[in-house]
Amino acid sequence: MQRTSFGSMACPIARSLERVGEWWSMLILRDALRGTTRFDDFQAGLGIAPNMLSRRLKALVAAGLLEKRRYSDRPPRYEYVPTECGRDFRPVLQTLLAWGNRHFAPDGPRVRIVDTETGETAEPIVVDRRTGRPLSDPVFRTVYGRPAGQPQDGTA
Amino acid sequence: MQRTSFGSMACPIARSLERVGEWWSMLILRDALRGTTRFDDFQAGLGIAPNMLSRRLKALVAAGLLEKRRYSDRPPRYEYVPTECGRDFRPVLQTLLAWGNRHFAPDGPRVRIVDTETGETAEPIVVDRRTGRPLSDPVFRTVYGRPAGQPQDGTA
DNA sequence: ATCAGTCACTTTCATTATGCAAGTAACTAA
């Protein structure tokens, strides 16, 4: 009666959720990517109980999203900084933010992504990097299995 | 000792997670957006216990992401189809898929988003719709508070 | 008419996870 693990599923979405799918994890990551590094700052910013924060930070460190660094020896003090993997998570939070603003902010968004040069509010959409084509286009489909005739490793 | 609710937080990410942040919810949504509509098909595809599926479907319907429709009167049979809000969730799953492929698919991706016209594998990135600029650019920042001069409910 | 089969669930109950309150440890500064 353990919680079902998504880690062994072939789907990359399931594997992602194995790392960040627990209650609080994404919000901790959100703050970490905003610049929060200290235990007490996470705690104050999130209103999370210290035991929960401790557990989640451990899990995020174990999953390779955060790195625990000692920034003081006497007294021993630690900080949590996003790894490259953790920083790569930003797009997920950006689309989640856009979705929340569109559907769950009846009085208009209270949080926005802004171009600090022009002051304009950005509207995040997902496109294909090469072609620039929006992935909302129905020509884009999710397919299962590797590209035919291409042995796994050195391939695209 | 209830689970902390994110629904009353101002952050749109938190509000989003209130709806889809539970174990299984996003995977159910993933299948629903792939075309799965029937209870037993969700169950078989996910390997989820029927009681959990029942709870999650109820929650997703209550959150406005799925619509429960009777497709047969005798016997009474139901199907679950994504609402507009549910369909708008696709970009989140696309970025989550891309992140999973980048970091948790050591032998290369087993699931890809493909342009069915060219057969090319898409590489999802998030850009600003108007300017086309990648939101990974550091000029984009998350800011709190509404745009100046637009009072909606008195809060600044 | 009986029986197997399908579909969409619900009920029961054990195991996990979550969360509040409180406590601990190692310091620094007054």
Place this chain on the structure above:
DNA sequence: TTAGTTACTTGCATAATGAAAGTGACTGAT
């Protein structure tokens, strides 16, 4: 000496998750 800061851990109650089994409303074949 006392208070304050930082970074946690422990204890324990409540809530969520999950496997197994059961229910209800049918259809279709013998």
